[in-house]
Amino acid sequence: MRFGWRRSGATLPPFPEALGVTFPPNASSGWTASITNDEHYSAGSNVFLLDGRDAGRLGFKTRPAPPLSSTEQPEEYYYSVEIAPFNKAADVDQLGPFMPPVLDDVTIYYMPWGAARVLREEEVIDE
Amino acid sequence: MKQAHAERRRRRDRRGMVLIIVLVVLAVLSLLVSAFAVVTRLETEAARNHLEGERARFLAWSGLEAAKFELRRMGTTPAYPAAWVAYHPGEHPQPPIEQATHPSFRLHLDPVPSILTASPARVPYPSGVMGSTHYRDPDNPQFGGDYYTLRVTDANGLIFLNDTNPHLRRMLDTLGAYLGLSTSEVGRKILAARPPGGFRSVSDIRTVFSNQDDYRAIAPFLTCHAWMDHKVVEMGEQYTAPDTGQATRSLRPATLALQSRAPISLNSAPVPVLVAVLEGIGYKGSPGAPGVSVSPALAETIAKAIVDYRLAAVGGGGSVSASPMTPQTRRYGFQSWGEFYGFLRTIPGVSEELAAIVLANCNPNTDLNKLNPDLSYYRPVDKTDLTSATTELCLASGGIFKIESLGVVLDDEGEVVATAKVAAVVRVFERYVDTTQADFEANRVDADARNPAFAGLRDLTTLPEYRNTLDKAQLDRLHEAEYDGQVSFNMITETDVSVDGVFAGYIRGHLDAEDTADNRIPMLAPYPLVRGGPEGNPKSVIGGSSAPNILSPDYAGGSDLFPAGVRSSIARGLGWDQADAIKTVHHEVPQSDIILTDGHGNYQETLATIPGWDYFAVDAVGFELWFKPDFNDPGLTTTGRQYLIDWEGGEPEPATTSFDSSDLTFDPQDFRDAVHEVYDDNVANYLAAVVAGGPGPDSPTRFDGIEHPMGALGIPPPPPSSLFYDGGPLPFGNFPYGQGADETTPGVMQDAETFAQLIEDYYTQALADLLNESMREVEEAPEEDTTTWGAKGHLQVWLEPAGRDGVSEYYTLKARFRIDAKNEEGTFSADYVRTWTYPGKIRAGTWHHLLFSFWALPPPGGGAPPDRMNFAVDSPDGGGVLVPSSTTVAAYPTEQHAQARIAYEVARSVTNVAVEFDPEDYRVPIEFPLGEIVSIGRDNRGGRAFRGLIDNVIFQGNWPKVPAPAATPDPPDRRRFDDYRPSLDKVVQINLATPSAGDDIHLFYNKRTPILEWDKSITVMGYHWTAWRYSESSPDGFPDIPPGGSHPVGLI
Known part of the structure; x- marks a missing residue:
C-alpha cells in the first residue's frame, strides 16, 4: 500500500508498476514507498507505519489544503493497494482454484493535531 | 525591735510574692512559647504538606503530559513496545494505581531500588521521575522521590456506556456477574440511569450502586468515550416473525441494519471486558436462545488466553518487551482476524464451530456467505447465522485513551508524603475506515478500460455484486452496498456474449438479463432453429435495482436476489442458515411463481410471479445460473445428489412439422x-x-x-x-x-x-x-394418438460429492436427459438416456457461473442428435466444454407424424397400393412442451435440495450454444480471474517470478482520500487492512493477508 500526493492541477503520476519506485519529496506528485517489512509496524498502535516523504519515519506529512503561500498549491491525497496477479509458479502446491485476494477493509490512521486533544480532564479527589 | 522584725518579715513575704509572680509569668511565657512552637510547627507542617501535595499534583500533571507525548510517539515509532504502554500487561486482576508495580510506561531502572521491590508494595512503581526533594535512592540514584505513575487504558478496551448497541445491557450484566457484584441487573440499572445525552463521566453511574464497592469494582472497565465504528451491521437476535411463531428454521427478515458501535479492542481489553464480549455468543436454537453458545467458563478461558497471547513471542520470533530499553517488540497481540481465528482453534474446548461463531460476532466486517464470491473468506458461520450476539472487536486502538496519573512524593526515608491523582481522556489520533462497497467506490481513480467498447470495466471490481457494465446509466442504477464490501479481481473475459454461439463474455451489469433489446442475444447458432423467434429472450428469475426489494422485483432493472447495493433496512429472504435460503427457490410453469420454501420444502412465501414466461421446452434449452455449493455439513443430508435443476417436460407432442x-x-x-x-x-x-x-x-x-x-x-x-x-x-x-x-x-x-x-x-x-x-x-x-410416443422428457443437472483437496471439498457436475417410454401397462421406463459429466471440479464455497446448453433434437432428416450438451462453468478448473455423452444409446426416438401416419394407413388400406405419399416425410424427433414444474435448487419431488446458493437464473429457449470453431484452440470463455486487463485492453502474461518474461502488470486499486486533506498539515501515521485469500496449503484454508511485508501473491 502506498500513499500518493498531487498538487492541485498537477498530473497524478502513473501508478507505480513495480516495487521500489520512489518520488522526490518535493515532487509535485508522487507515491510513497511501499512498506515491505515489519520494521514499519508499531505494535503499540497495531499500525503499519508510513514513511514520510521526507527523511525519517515519522509518518506522512500532508500539506495544508489552503495554500501556504502564493507559490504553493494545496495537495490531494490518494492511497493505492497493489494486488498481484497469480503467480502460478509460487502456487504450484495449490491444489484447488486460484482464489483471488479479497481486500475487506482499509483503515488509515492519522493525527490531525499537533498534540493529543483532551476530551475530558479532572483531578480525582476521592474515589 | 518588733517593728524592725515585722518590717523584715514583710519584706520577706513580699519577696515570695515576686517569686510566685515570676513563676507565673514564666509559666505563662513558657506556655505561650510552647503554643507558639506548636502553632509554628503545625503551620510549618501544613505548609510542607501543602507544598508536597502541590508537588504531587504537578507531578501528576507532568505524568499526564508525558503520557500524551508517549502516546503520540507510539503512533509514529517503529517497534514501539506495546507492552510498555500497557498497565500490568497480562495480569488479572490488576491492582489499583497506588499499588502498581508495572504501570504504563514503566520506568527502566537498573538496578531496581529495593523500596520498589517490597512486597506488598510500599510505594507505586514510577513511570517517570521528576526530581528528588527528599528522597534519593541509595541503590540507584536515578530514582528520586518525586515521580509519577501512569495507568493508560485504551478507551476501546473498555465497555462504552453510551453505546446504542442493543446487546449492551447483557454485556454489562455479564460484566457485573463476572466481577461478583452484589448489585443485580447492573445492565438494566445503568441503562435506566443513562441520560438522553449519555453519561459524561463514569462517575455518573455511582448513584446506581448502593454498595460503592460495586461501583469501584466495575468502574475501571467502563468508559464514556470511545471510537465508534459507524458501519457495523447489527446481527444477532433480531428475529421478528410473529406471523409464523416459529423461532427456528424459518425465514428471518434480516434487515442488515447499520449501527454505530464502539468495538472492543482485542489487544487492550482486560479479562472482564473480554468475558463480557464473549459470553453468550451463539447460533442455532432460536433467537436469544442459541443452541450452541460460548459458556461463561469458556468465555473466561478464552479471555485469559487472549491476554496471555499478547505477551507471547509470536509473529516471527519477535519478543515482547515491557521496557523501552528493549524495544524490539514486533508483535503485540493479534494483527489480523485470521490470526485470531487460528488462535481460537488452539484453545481446548473451542470447536471449529465455536471459533467460527466468535469470529462471526467479533469481526466488524459482515462477510456474509451469501455475498462471498469465493472461498476467499468463507465463513462456516456468518453473522446472519447468529442467534445471540454481543459486539464487535477491533485489532487496534481507536486513538482515544484514558490516562490516570498519580503524582508521588517520598520523604527522606522513602515513605510517601504526598500523592495526587489526575485523570484525562485524550484523543491521540484518528482512524478512517473504508469497508463498504460504497466506501470503496467513492472517489475511485482507477484506470478505466482503454478500449472504448469496454468503457466501464475495470481491472478490479468491488463486491458484493460485481459492478461491470458498459452502460453508464445502468451503472448509476446500481447502488453500492453500504453494509459491507470488498475489492477483488474482476471477473471478466475479453469476449462479449457473442452472436456465434460462444458462451461467456464479460459479465455485464445486466448479468441478470434485463429484458431489453440490448440484452437479447441474436440467435445465429449453427444449429437450425425450428422454434422460437429470431432472438433469445433471457429472463432473470428475480430482478430489481431501482426497487431493490425481493418482494417487489423490478424486471427491467438488473439485479437479483442479492442486488448490488441493496441499501440497508431492506427486508430480504435470508434464512437462518443456508439450508433455508435460496436453495429452495423454484418456479412453476405456467404460473411461474417463484416460491421460497424452508429446508423441508414447505411453502414459505411467494416471491414473485413472472409474467410472459416464454422459454421453450426441456429438449432445447439454454440456461445459466450462478451457484455456490456449501460445504458438507455432517448434520445435514448433503452426501447425495444436490440438484441444480430438475425439469420434466410435458407429454410429447408433434414436433415442429405439421401434417397438411x-x-x-x-x-x-x-x-x-x-x-x-x-x-x-x-x-x-x-x-x-x-x-x-x-x-x-x-x-x-x-x-x-x-x-x-x-x-x-x-x-x-x-x-x-x-x-x-x-x-x-x-x-x-x-x-x-x-x-x-x-x-x-x-x-x-x-x-x-x-x-x-x-x-x-x-x-x-x-x-x-x-x-x-x-x-x-x-x-x-x-x-390421444401421441401417447404412444412415450412421455416425460426429463432433464436434470446435479452435483455429487467428489472428495476433498486439502480443506476444500469439491463436487462433480453431472447432467442427464432421459425419455421415458410408456409401455403397454401404462407405466414409464427409461427408453433413451444420455448422461454427461463435467470434467472440471466444482469447489464448495465458491461461486460458479454455469452456462448450460442442451439440444436433444436430431437434425432434420433423422439421425442421432449431435452432442450439444455444452457446459461452461466459470471456474478456474475449466471453461466451456463440449461434453460428449457418456452413455451409448440408441437413436433418438422419432415418430411419424400422427396424422400422416393415420392418413397413410387409411389410404393404403383403401387402395391396397402405394400412393404418392411418403409417410417418412413426416418422421420427426419427439419433442416436449413445458412440463408442470421446473425446480431450481431441488428435484421435483421436493427432496435432495441443493445446499448452497443459486442466483441469477436465466432461461432461454432455443439456445444451442457451441463454441465457435475458430475459438476452439483458445476458448474465449476464459478462466475466472483471467489475465485480460481492461485498462490495457490486452491479455497480459502473468509471470511474477521473472517479470521480464511477461507483462508483469499488477492491479491497482486507487482512490482519492479527501479525509486527509485538511487546512493544516497533518501526519498520516499508517494503515492497516483486512484481506483474505484462500489457500489449499493453509491449515485452515482461509488465511488472511497481513498488511506490511511483501507478498508474492496477494496484496502489496
Whole structure:
C-alpha cells in the first residue's frame, strides 16, 4: 500500500508498476514507498507505519489544503493497494482454484493535531 | 525591735510574692512559647504538606503530559513496545494505581531500588521521575522521590456506556456477574440511569450502586468515550416473525441494519471486558436462545488466553518487551482476524464451530456467505447465522485513551508524603475506515478500460455484486452496498456474449438479463432453429435495482436476489442458515411463481410471479445460473445428489412439422385404374347379376359371390337405383326394380360403361368421405394418438460429492436427459438416456457461473442428435466444454407424424397400393412442451435440495450454444480471474517470478482520500487492512493477508 500526493492541477503520476519506485519529496506528485517489512509496524498502535516523504519515519506529512503561500498549491491525497496477479509458479502446491485476494477493509490512521486533544480532564479527589 | 522584725518579715513575704509572680509569668511565657512552637510547627507542617501535595499534583500533571507525548510517539515509532504502554500487561486482576508495580510506561531502572521491590508494595512503581526533594535512592540514584505513575487504558478496551448497541445491557450484566457484584441487573440499572445525552463521566453511574464497592469494582472497565465504528451491521437476535411463531428454521427478515458501535479492542481489553464480549455468543436454537453458545467458563478461558497471547513471542520470533530499553517488540497481540481465528482453534474446548461463531460476532466486517464470491473468506458461520450476539472487536486502538496519573512524593526515608491523582481522556489520533462497497467506490481513480467498447470495466471490481457494465446509466442504477464490501479481481473475459454461439463474455451489469433489446442475444447458432423467434429472450428469475426489494422485483432493472447495493433496512429472504435460503427457490410453469420454501420444502412465501414466461421446452434449452455449493455439513443430508435443476417436460407432442391433409391427394386416374384393376371383373359380374334379375333392394344378398369392393372399409354397396336408372326408358325392357320413392316405377337401365363409371364415382366419393372423416378424427384427437410416443422428457443437472483437496471439498457436475417410454401397462421406463459429466471440479464455497446448453433434437432428416450438451462453468478448473455423452444409446426416438401416419394407413388400406405419399416425410424427433414444474435448487419431488446458493437464473429457449470453431484452440470463455486487463485492453502474461518474461502488470486499486486533506498539515501515521485469500496449503484454508511485508501473491 502506498500513499500518493498531487498538487492541485498537477498530473497524478502513473501508478507505480513495480516495487521500489520512489518520488522526490518535493515532487509535485508522487507515491510513497511501499512498506515491505515489519520494521514499519508499531505494535503499540497495531499500525503499519508510513514513511514520510521526507527523511525519517515519522509518518506522512500532508500539506495544508489552503495554500501556504502564493507559490504553493494545496495537495490531494490518494492511497493505492497493489494486488498481484497469480503467480502460478509460487502456487504450484495449490491444489484447488486460484482464489483471488479479497481486500475487506482499509483503515488509515492519522493525527490531525499537533498534540493529543483532551476530551475530558479532572483531578480525582476521592474515589 | 518588733517593728524592725515585722518590717523584715514583710519584706520577706513580699519577696515570695515576686517569686510566685515570676513563676507565673514564666509559666505563662513558657506556655505561650510552647503554643507558639506548636502553632509554628503545625503551620510549618501544613505548609510542607501543602507544598508536597502541590508537588504531587504537578507531578501528576507532568505524568499526564508525558503520557500524551508517549502516546503520540507510539503512533509514529517503529517497534514501539506495546507492552510498555500497557498497565500490568497480562495480569488479572490488576491492582489499583497506588499499588502498581508495572504501570504504563514503566520506568527502566537498573538496578531496581529495593523500596520498589517490597512486597506488598510500599510505594507505586514510577513511570517517570521528576526530581528528588527528599528522597534519593541509595541503590540507584536515578530514582528520586518525586515521580509519577501512569495507568493508560485504551478507551476501546473498555465497555462504552453510551453505546446504542442493543446487546449492551447483557454485556454489562455479564460484566457485573463476572466481577461478583452484589448489585443485580447492573445492565438494566445503568441503562435506566443513562441520560438522553449519555453519561459524561463514569462517575455518573455511582448513584446506581448502593454498595460503592460495586461501583469501584466495575468502574475501571467502563468508559464514556470511545471510537465508534459507524458501519457495523447489527446481527444477532433480531428475529421478528410473529406471523409464523416459529423461532427456528424459518425465514428471518434480516434487515442488515447499520449501527454505530464502539468495538472492543482485542489487544487492550482486560479479562472482564473480554468475558463480557464473549459470553453468550451463539447460533442455532432460536433467537436469544442459541443452541450452541460460548459458556461463561469458556468465555473466561478464552479471555485469559487472549491476554496471555499478547505477551507471547509470536509473529516471527519477535519478543515482547515491557521496557523501552528493549524495544524490539514486533508483535503485540493479534494483527489480523485470521490470526485470531487460528488462535481460537488452539484453545481446548473451542470447536471449529465455536471459533467460527466468535469470529462471526467479533469481526466488524459482515462477510456474509451469501455475498462471498469465493472461498476467499468463507465463513462456516456468518453473522446472519447468529442467534445471540454481543459486539464487535477491533485489532487496534481507536486513538482515544484514558490516562490516570498519580503524582508521588517520598520523604527522606522513602515513605510517601504526598500523592495526587489526575485523570484525562485524550484523543491521540484518528482512524478512517473504508469497508463498504460504497466506501470503496467513492472517489475511485482507477484506470478505466482503454478500449472504448469496454468503457466501464475495470481491472478490479468491488463486491458484493460485481459492478461491470458498459452502460453508464445502468451503472448509476446500481447502488453500492453500504453494509459491507470488498475489492477483488474482476471477473471478466475479453469476449462479449457473442452472436456465434460462444458462451461467456464479460459479465455485464445486466448479468441478470434485463429484458431489453440490448440484452437479447441474436440467435445465429449453427444449429437450425425450428422454434422460437429470431432472438433469445433471457429472463432473470428475480430482478430489481431501482426497487431493490425481493418482494417487489423490478424486471427491467438488473439485479437479483442479492442486488448490488441493496441499501440497508431492506427486508430480504435470508434464512437462518443456508439450508433455508435460496436453495429452495423454484418456479412453476405456467404460473411461474417463484416460491421460497424452508429446508423441508414447505411453502414459505411467494416471491414473485413472472409474467410472459416464454422459454421453450426441456429438449432445447439454454440456461445459466450462478451457484455456490456449501460445504458438507455432517448434520445435514448433503452426501447425495444436490440438484441444480430438475425439469420434466410435458407429454410429447408433434414436433415442429405439421401434417397438411392436402398432401393426401390421389391422382384420379391412378385411383380409377386401381379400382378397375381390382373390380373390373366384379363389375361385370355385378352387371350380369343385375340383368339376370339379381338382387333387389330387400335382397342384397343376391350379390353374394360378387366381391364387394369396399366392404372391408365399411362402405356399403351403391343402391342399385342410383346405378341403373337414369330417368329414361330402360334399355333392357322391364326392369324388376321400379324407380321413384317406391322403386316401383320402371326406369331406364344404364349402359354398361355408364354403369361402371357410376360405380367408380360412387366408391371414389365414398372413399373421399371416409378419408375426410378419418382426418377429422385425427385432427380432433392428436394428443390421444401421441401417447404412444412415450412421455416425460426429463432433464436434470446435479452435483455429487467428489472428495476433498486439502480443506476444500469439491463436487462433480453431472447432467442427464432421459425419455421415458410408456409401455403397454401404462407405466414409464427409461427408453433413451444420455448422461454427461463435467470434467472440471466444482469447489464448495465458491461461486460458479454455469452456462448450460442442451439440444436433444436430431437434425432434420433423422439421425442421432449431435452432442450439444455444452457446459461452461466459470471456474478456474475449466471453461466451456463440449461434453460428449457418456452413455451409448440408441437413436433418438422419432415418430411419424400422427396424422400422416393415420392418413397413410387409411389410404393404403383403401387402395391396397402405394400412393404418392411418403409417410417418412413426416418422421420427426419427439419433442416436449413445458412440463408442470421446473425446480431450481431441488428435484421435483421436493427432496435432495441443493445446499448452497443459486442466483441469477436465466432461461432461454432455443439456445444451442457451441463454441465457435475458430475459438476452439483458445476458448474465449476464459478462466475466472483471467489475465485480460481492461485498462490495457490486452491479455497480459502473468509471470511474477521473472517479470521480464511477461507483462508483469499488477492491479491497482486507487482512490482519492479527501479525509486527509485538511487546512493544516497533518501526519498520516499508517494503515492497516483486512484481506483474505484462500489457500489449499493453509491449515485452515482461509488465511488472511497481513498488511506490511511483501507478498508474492496477494496484496502489496
